[in-house]
Amino acid sequence: MKTTELAIVGLGGVGGYFGFKLAQFYAPDPAVNITFVARGATYDAVKEHGLTLLSPEHPHSVTRPAKLVQAVAELADVDVVVICVKEYDLEKICTELKPILHDNVVLLPLMNGVDIYDRIRRIIPAASVLPACVYVASHIKEKGVVEHKGNPGRIIVGQDPQRPAYQPQHVVGLLADAGIAIEYQPDAFPAIWTKFFFIASFGLVSARYNKSIGQVEEDSSLRERAQAIMQEIAAIAHEKGVVLPADIISQTFQKARSFPYHTPTSLQLDVNSNKSDTELELFAGAILTYGEALHIEVKETRKIYQEIQESQLHKASR
Ligand SMILES: NC(=O)C1=CN([C@@H]2O[C@H](COP(=O)(O)OP(=O)(O)OC[C@H]3O[C@@H](n4cnc5c(N)ncnc54)[C@H](OP(=O)(O)O)[C@@H]3O)[C@@H](O)[C@H]2O)C=CC1
Numbered sequence: 001m002k003t004t005e006l007a008i009v010g011l012g013g014v015g016g017y018f019g020f021k022l023a024q025f026y027a028p029d030p031a032v033n034i035t036f037v038a039r040g041a042t043y044d045a046v047k048e049h050g051l052t053l054l055s056p057e058h059p060h061s062v063t064r065p066a067k068l069v070q071a072v073a074e075l076a077d078v079d080v081v082v083i084c085v086k087e088y089d090l091e092k093i094c095t096e097l098k099p100i101l102h103d104n105v106v107l108l109p110l111m112n113g114v115d116i117y118d119r120i121r122r123i124i125p126a127a128s129v130l131p132a133c134v135y136v137a138s139h140i141k142e143k144g145v146v147e148h149k150g151n152p153g154r155i156i157v158g159q160d161p162q163r164p165a166y167q168p169q170h171v172v173g174l175l176a177d178a179g180i181a182i183e184y185q186p187d188a189f190p191a192i193w194t195k196f197f198f199i200a201s202f203g204l205v206s207a208r209y210n211k212s213i214g215q216v217e218e219d220s221s222l223r224e225r226a227q228a229i230m231q232e233i234a235a236i237a238h239e240k241g242v243v244l245p246a247d248i249i250s251q252t253f254q255k256a257r258s259f260p261y262h263t264p265t266s267l268q269l270d271v272n273s274n275k276s277d278t279e280l281e282l283f284a285g286a287i288l289t290y291g292e293a294l295h296i297e298v299k300e301t302r303k304i305y306q307e308i309q310e311s312q313l314h315k316a317s318r
């Protein structure tokens with residue numbers, strides 16, 4: 001039987017957590033080869049020390065993949081590519097991937113955002129692309145070291161709407177066998193929108209005030225801001241024909257309570273560490289774009305977007 005070549009692109013919070021599990025589980029198995037794609041200081045750290053995952057789930061916290069490369073162009077004969085980069089790196093990765101992919105490759109983006117599938121498809125028309133969403137609270141502690149807290153990570157993955165004949169059971173099985181909680185839903189878009197509902201609202205408020213999910217949830221004025229953003233997303237989803245549960249707002253606050261109190265959002269960490277790139281566009285930018293296209297007023301999102309941009313400019317000018 002041919003060895004399955006599976007690559008993880010990006011060893012940050014998400015890629016470090018899921019990549020660790022895959023590399024550790026498949027290390028002794030000749031049927032599956034795991035390759036990590038990491039760049040710069042992350043590549044150097046993992047090459048020298050292996051990938052470290054600090055998580056209550058893994059007492060043996062260092063692993064090494066079968067292969068470690070510095071660029072997707074170095075991936076030879078890859079069968080499955082798990083894309084774990086921030087949205088601002090997505091187009092570059094897809095452009096680099098395109099020439100090396102064969103038609104039967106499966107791409108699995110583990111990212112936030114409701115337009116990831118379309119953005120990959122715009123660049124890569126062949127291959128199967130599995131729409132997915134991911135829940136995990138894990139972040140880069142230092143290059144090559146990822147820290148995970150709270151509940152085990154969880155993935156919901158669906159069928160490729162453009163290739164319904166391809167059934168992703170093999171890929172789902174590969175991840176599930178490695179102990180990853182992964183659920184297959186033929187149509188993953190409601191789950192992707194449900195995640196967006198949570199992360200866009202809590203992400204924007206947590207980033208604006210540099211408050212954790214628990215702090216946003218317990219403060220009535222911050223809850224109100226999150227709720228106003230949720231109402232705007234609900235109006236957009238409704239107009240787009242995305243069916244969300246009638247009690248999505250209360251479900252979302254309940255979901256927030258399932259995270260440890262001090263869990264930060266990834267947007268909060270990026271905005272407040274003064275990174276030059278953040279996923280502000282993935283969350284607020286997308287809501288503003290949909291609002292404009294669908295003639296839906298998104299006042300609260302616009303306001304918080306401007307506030308975050310102003311505070312970024314203010315910090316940059318100091
Ligand atoms: N962290 C979390 O808890 C969660 C995050 N998400 C979502 O998942 C996605 C990934 O987030 P997250 O893992 O936190 O992001 P991180 O910034 O932690 O990690 C992304 C990694 O991708 C690497 N990368 C980018 N471009 C390349 C490239 N060309 N070659 C090799 N490596 C590359 C970055 O390298 P470098 O370090 O050099 O920049 C970085 O290590 C985002 O959409 C996020 O919103 C979803 C759920 C939870």
Ligand SMILES: CC(C)(CO)C(=O)C(=O)O
Binds near residue numbers: 112135136138199267
């Ligand atoms: C809130 C969390 C950790 C949930 O998965 C997340 O998605 C993010 O911070 O981007």
